Amino acid sequence: MTTLRNERALLWLLLLPVVGFLAVFFLVPLSQVLYFSVMDPGFTLKHYTAFITDGFYWKVLFGTFQTAAFVTVLALLMAYPLAYMVVRLGGAFATTILLIVTMSFWTSFLVRTFAWMVILGNNGPLRAAMEMLGIVPAPQLLFTRFSSTLAMVHLLIPFMVLALYSVMKKIDPNLTRAARSLGASPFDAFRRIFLPLSAPGIVNGCTLVFIMCLGFYVTPVLLGSPREQMIAGLIGQQIEEFLEFGEASATSVILLAVTLTVFALYNRFVGLDKLWG
């Protein structure tokens, strides 16, 4: 009996530090965001009604969704053939590609954002190339929706490749071979055997990239158009420039709600424990 009680005590002794720490330094600040979104100073819903009635906020929210969806689809379309060839060819090709992807994965977002700043800049190589091809004057590339979208695809592609690869490498190559020997065309064998088997990787990669994109702050702020903000950039502006903590809190709660909805959907259909491998 005492050993059982001791075991219980030990269990909570092991858990107490991290639970206490997260309660004080994570849950309290998070609840403050919820609190400030409805208290100013008394209870009010004005920050939410402002958000709902003002067309500007809807535009930001819709634009964020649109960008996130677009980045996710582009990243998938680009990452899929890459991951597929890595699994198909293997050997030195696979090692090299995975090396490049890992390198990009570990390189700071800020370093990569800076690189795009140079490439798309007014004195950058892309505009120079366009002018050489006779597109004079070359269009402004930086600080547009195009530039932030392109950079986000580049930043998030490694997540997509690794998510796809981890599922694809477990697919038995004999299955496609069997389909081929039974008379399926190479494309049919891919479409009806390989593609459905790689679906978990597609779902994982897309969920990760979409969620990271929804709350993306650094790159849209540095490279994107100031007139077409994403929601995280808007929150930043409400904090830094307008010192409107009530509005910033309401916007944050909306971003949080959207993010949690995506997670909940994923959890409902796949199970959250699968998302991180």
Next chain:
Amino acid sequence: MRITLALALLVALFVLGPLLVVVPMSFSTANSFEFPPPGYWLGYYRSFFGDERWLTPVFNSIGIGLATMLLTMLLVIPASFAMVRQRFMGRSAINLLLMMPMIVPNIVMALGYYTYFSQLKIIHSPLGVVLAHTCLSVPVCYLIIAASLKGFDRNLERAAMNLGASPLRTFWEVTFPVLRPGFLVGGLFAFIHSFDEAVVAIFISGQAASTLPRKMFDSIRIEADPIISVVSTLLFAVVLLAVLSPLAWRAIVKARSQFRAA
């Protein structure tokens, strides 16, 4: 097949190309972002290594990263033992709590910390950044350490106890040494997570405790300071070294064993 390969190679180029752009930029003589560079020199490297405004954030980031690493490991390692080895009421709730910092968008936490740490008077201090980064590093550190714990063969412990070792001695002489590499990897990830974290640091580290990502963000947004290309190149070089060294090490070991055999 051939078309897919061509497509794959194009994507690989798209992934790699931008990483390589920063290297020649750091040797450029231009004082704005111009590519290809008009000429080459090492001037901006000299400026970087003599510039307090850049070196202080570097040291801040390293210090904050190390403190975050230690604190995260102290919190996560004991909890992982409880979570992996025991079944108890509330376990899934605690699991959710441990993963939550990864689910909540960083900008939301940036706002939370901004107001909370202002009240606690630890905003713009290294302490505030360490506390925030520790919360944010818990999930990744927990995932890694819990995974290494799950892979641990408990028969090793049973054997030690069977041979008369006390539970404490078993832990120190069997369990801990076997798991140490996993713990260190978990800690390393916590360090990297803190070192690379930008959003929360941008809002709460201020001038005094400015981390490197915050300094880089400001320098891109406000100053267009060419020294950023030096910093970017150095950070890229560290990644390159870390990614390539295991490969090089394997090649050396292989070459040596072939040499022995010959």
